[in-house]
Amino acid sequence: MKTTMLTIALATLASGVQAQEVAIRRNQVGCYPEQEKVVVVEGVKPSAKISLTTPKGKVLKPKVTRTAVSPWSGKERQVIDLAKLTDTGIYKLSVGGQQCELRVSDRPYHDIATASLRLFYLIRSGIPIEQGGDYNRPLGHPDTHVLIHPSAATPQRPAATVISSPFGWYDAGDYNKYVVNSSFSIGLMFAAYEQLTDYFATLNTDIPESNNQTPDFLDEMMFNLKWLLTMQDPGDGGVYHKLTTPNFEGFVMPKDCHQQRYVVAKSVTATLDFAAVMADAARLFQPYNDYARFPQLATAAAEKAYQWAKEHPNAFYHQERLTDPAVSTGTYGDGNAKDEFFWAASALYRLTHKSYYLEEARQYQPSRFSIPSWGGVASLGAFEWMTDPQMTELRDPMVKQMMDYCEEAIKGVESSSFQSPFGNKPDDFGWGCLSEKCCCQAFVLLYADKLQGTSKYRRYALQNADYLLGRNATGYCYVTGFGDKSPMHPHHRISAADNVEAPFPGMLVGGPNPGQQDKSSGNLTYPSNYPDESYLDVEESYASNEIAINWNASSVAFLCWLDALATTLQ
Ligand code: 9MR
Ligand code: 9MR
Numbered sequence: 001m002k003t004t005m006l007t008i009a010l011a012t013l014a015s016g017v018q019a020q021e022v023a024i025r026r027n028q029v030g031c032y033p034e035q036e037k038v039v040v041v042e043g044v045k046p047s048a049k050i051s052l053t054t055p056k057g058k059v060l061k062p063k064v065t066r067t068a069v070s071p072w073s074g075k076e077r078q079v080i081d082l083a084k085l086t087d088t089g090i091y092k093l094s095v096g097g098q099q100c101e102l103r104v105s106d107r108p109y110h111d112i113a114t115a116s117l118r119l120f121y122l123i124r125s126g127i128p129i130e131q132g133g134d135y136n137r138p139l140g141h142p143d144t145h146v147l148i149h150p151s152a153a154t155p156q157r158p159a160a161t162v163i164s165s166p167f168g169w170y171d172a173g174d175y176n177k178y179v180v181n182s183s184f185s186i187g188l189m190f191a192a193y194e195q196l197t198d199y200f201a202t203l204n205t206d207i208p209e210s211n212n213q214t215p216d217f218l219d220e221m222m223f224n225l226k227w228l229l230t231m232q233d234p235g236d237g238g239v240y241h242k243l244t245t246p247n248f249e250g251f252v253m254p255k256d257c258h259q260q261r262y263v264v265a266k267s268v269t270a271t272l273d274f275a276a277v278m279a280d281a282a283r284l285f286q287p288y289n290d291y292a293r294f295p296q297l298a299t300a301a302a303e304k305a306y307q308w309a310k311e312h313p314n315a316f317y318h319q320e321r322l323t324d325p326a327v328s329t330g331t332y333g334d335g336n337a338k339d340e341f342f343w344a345a346s347a348l349y350r351l352t353h354k355s356y357y358l359e360e361a362r363q364y365q366p367s368r369f370s371i372p373s374w375g376g377v378a379s380l381g382a383f384e385w386m387t388d389p390q391m392t393e394l395r396d397p398m399v400k401q402m403m404d405y406c407e408e409a410i411k412g413v414e415s416s417s418f419q420s421p422f423g424n425k426p427d428d429f430g431w432g433c434l435s436e437k438c439c440c441q442a443f444v445l446l447y448a449d450k451l452q453g454t455s456k457y458r459r460y461a462l463q464n465a466d467y468l469l470g471r472n473a474t475g476y477c478y479v480t481g482f483g484d485k486s487p488m489h490p491h492h493r494i495s496a497a498d499n500v501e502a503p504f505p506g507m508l509v510g511g512p513n514p515g516q517q518d519k520s521s522g523n524l525t526y527p528s529n530y531p532d533e534s535y536l537d538v539e540e541s542y543a544s545n546e547i548a549i550n551w552n553a554s555s556v557a558f559l560c561w562l563d564a565l566a567t568t569l570q
Contacts, residue, residue, distance in 0.1 A: 020075060022096040025418065028470040028483030030108030032565070035462050037082040037102065038419045040068070040471055044078055044096035052082060055089025055104075068417045070473070071424070072530040079419055100484075106566060109465075112482050113563040115506030116555045118205040120220045122504045123494070123549070125177065125254065126166040126227075131206055134500050140254020141175060142166055143261060146243060151265035151322050156235045159324075165243055165263065168227025171330065172548035173491040175257060176244040179231050180332040183273035184374045185553035186221050187343070190280050191372075191383045192443065192557035193217060195450055199564040214288040222291060225281050228274060229301060231263065237304030238266035239274040241317045242332070246325040251496045251539070264327060267317040271309045272340035273377065278302035279347035280384075299351060306344055306357075313337065334375045338364050343381035350384050350391055358393060365394055369401035371440040374550050379444070386451055399451065406448045409441055410460045417532075418471050420463035421445075426514075429531035431543055434478050434511035435551035438464050439558040446561045458565070465562060473532040474512065479555065480547075481505025489539045491546035496539055507547040508555040511535060518543040 020043035031037055041048065046067055052060040064078040082102075085091060091102040122132055128139045143166045150159040157163070168177045169185075193200055200217040204210055209219035231240045240263035249257045282298035285291050319331050334340075345360035366378040382398040385391045409421045416424045422438040423429075429437075442464035445457035470477045470485070477483025480490060480503045487509050488502070495503035512535040516526055522540035527533060535544045 022098045023475055024093065024095055024098050024100045025077075025471045025473075025475055026093075026100060026102060027466040028477040028485070029112055029479075030103035030105050031085075031462075031466075032108060033086040033088060033104055033106070034084065036459055037085055037104075038065075038463075038466065038471070039080050039082065039093065039095075039100075039102075040418055041078045041080065041095050041098075042075065046078055048078060048096050050080060051094045053092040054085070055087050055091060066415075068415065068419075070417050070530070070532075072426075072532065073473075073528075077417060107563070109559050109563040110566070112469075112479060112506065113556070113559040114203065114205060115481060116479070116508070116552055116559050117203070117217065117220065117506075118207070119504060119506040119552050120169055120223075120549070121205060121207045123170045124223055125168055125170050125175070131208060135494075135498065135504060137253060137494070137498065138255045140257060141170075141261070143177075143243065146261050146263055149262040149264040149322065149327075150324050152233075152240055152263055154233065154235055157233065163230070163263065165227065165230040168224045168243075169549050170254075170494075173493055173542060173546040174248050174329065175254065175493065176242060176248075176329050177227065178242040178244075178330060178332050179228065179239055179270035180241070180267075180273050180334070181374050181548070181550050182224055182228060183270070183277040184372075184377060184380075185549040186224060187273070187277045187280060187377065187380045188372050188440075188443075188550070188553045189217075189221065189556055190277070190284060191380060191387075191447075192561060193284070194383075194387050195447065196561060196564045199560065199567075203560070209290075212290045214285075214290045218285065218288065219290075221281070222285070222294075225277075225294075225298070228277070229297065231270075232274065232301055232305060233266065237271075237301075237308040238312065238315075239271040239305055239308075241265050241267040241270045242329070244327060244329045247328050249493065251493050253494065253497045256497075262325075262327075264322060265317060266308070266312070266315060268309050268312055268315040268337045269317065269332075269334045269340050271305045271312075271315075272337060272344040275302045275305035275309065276340070276344040276347040276377070276380065278305070279344070279351045283351050302344075302348060302351070306348060309337070309341070309344070332374060339366065339376055339378035339381070342366060343377045343384075346381040346384040346391075346394075350388055353390075361394060365397070366401070369398075369405040369444075371405070371436070371444055372554075373436045373440065383447070386447075402444065402448055403452075406445055406457055409445065410457065413460060413463065417473070418463075418467050420467040420471070421460050422464045422467055423472065423532060426531055429512045429514055429534065431513050431515060431517070432510045432548065432551055433513065434468060434508060435548075435554040438468055438511075439508070439551075439554035443554065443557045443561065446558070461558070462562070465558070468508075473530070474535050476535070476537070478509050478511055480507040480509070487537045487545060489537050489545065491539055491542040506552070506555075508551045509545050509547055510551065511544060513544045516543060 349357035
């Protein structure tokens with residue numbers, strides 16, 4: 001046996017192909033019949049024999065289409081385009097002695113899309129989780145006794161004043177609640193909601209509010225909006241940057257967390273993100289009697305927040321200045337608030353039609369499109385102009401900028417390692433890249449198609465889904481609970497402490513990150529330094545294997561959109 005293996009290895013080396021194990025990389029979740037079907041195989045020659053058995057038992061002999069060379073590792077991989085496989089069911093693929101299944105169905109993304117949204121229910125704070133099945137848990141973090149930190153003190157609310165700030169989602173693997181990231185997450189999902197309103201109207205995520213008259217999607221957003229409202233100082237309208245313990249808690253369940261929680265310094269970025277998302281919410285909740293008082297409250301809160309931001313344009317968050325106690329948790333620091341001003345002014349103009357906000361939006365408009373991220377929200381402002389027929393003043397430049405971005409994004413796919421727009425540039429990889437670079441990019445491509453009435457970019461968006469769900473350098477399907485090989489040890493405190501073996505389903509992990517910022521504190525050994533292989537499925541790896549609401553917001557925006565395509569593709 002050993003000799004045979006050695007002989008094969010030597011023969012492979014002599015042929016110039018690197019000695020790689022044979023591995024088939026493919027979308028492990030499933031594809032639409034109409035979707036392009038590409039698999040990428042490592043460790044075989046271009047002449048490899050390939051056989052594909054269809055659900056009806058027919059045997060096909062596809063061929064290698066091209067050889068792709070990784071820009072980082074130099075690894076050669078064979079790209080096989082299986083062309084359109086229009087029968088639904090399970091196909092069996094065999095290459096180089098390896099077999100795998102390919103699933104083709106009319107609704108391939110329904111379960112993963114639903115799980116991505118339902119994840120927000122599972123990470124609600126301040127209530128017991130009673131509809132979570134195996135993941136039920138008692139109440140933790142009631143947040144009814146939160147202290148004003150000295151950095152947030154005013155004469156009306158001096159340091160150590162007790163306030164109540166319950167509910168909202170936990171941010172990520174940690175238990176704190178951050179206004180910047182919370183507002184961004186809802187804003188991104190709202191942008192998807194506005195394009196897919198009919199789809200979300202009937203999507204059931206089995207939550208306590210499922211029986212009311214409001215779509216579950218909006219009920220879930222409201223759970224976090226209720227908390228956000230408590231983060232505004234009623235005195236001056238400024239918004240606290242975050243609600244946090246001084247230091248990160250251990251890997252224990254919420255009910256076992258006992259550190260005092262504080263609201264800390266108000267910041268201009270948190271205040272503007274809050275203003276923007278409240279303005280959007282005021283509009284979107286208008287039709288629903290379940291929350292009849294909310295639109296008026298949210299409108300007033302948004303306008304007051306915007307004024308505070310105008311009066312404090314340099315109030316950036318400086319964690320290093322915090323004392324009594326010092327604070328070491330996540331920062332969401334950002335020293336440029338132009339994009340936040342743009343999003344907030346655009347959202348407020350759309351809500352109120354006041355010319356003041358139009359002038360503000362003009363002043364802060366971006367000069368190029370950038371995909372949405374927690375620290376770069378100009379695109380959320382741009383979407384306000386693109387979506388509403390009444391919003392004409394800045395629409396043309398915003399559309400043009402986005403279309404330029406899309407044309408740039410799809411360049412190079414035909415020679416890429418995994419036949420996808422994501423994953424070809426070094427800066428495609430980093431902390432949270434699967435969200436910020438992969439899902440968000442695909443979301444923008446789908447958005448552009450919808451806006452233009454085309455289907456040009458859909459193919460490329462679906463390629464990013466293939467990448468995310470397994471056609472990539474590590475072979476992971478990066479959403480927990482889906483695919484044959486998915487993360488089992490995310491950096492997520494509840495999943496680590498709940499005594500259930502499987503992590504919560506539907507969580508998108510941050511993904512490959514050559515920065516490896518957790519290497520020394522976690523005492524970690526990464527399997528590789530190549531950007532696309534720098535990933536570790538271990539609990540300590542917060543730089544590559546954490547989960548977060550903004551990341552799941554992007555998988556909701558993207559995967560729900562893919563699921564919604566089911567009705568248009570038939
Ligand atoms: O658990 C924390 C995670 O949520 C953060 O993203 C990360 C970076 O701020 O920090 C994690 O906490 C670690 C800390 O930074 C260093 N010591 C180990 C902590 C837990 O793994
Ligand atoms: O998503 C954030 C990423 O862009 C930053 O590079 C990183 C380090 O500052 O922090 C990430 O956000 C973390 C936050 O600070 C605390 N909760 C966990 C978040 C995800 O790791």
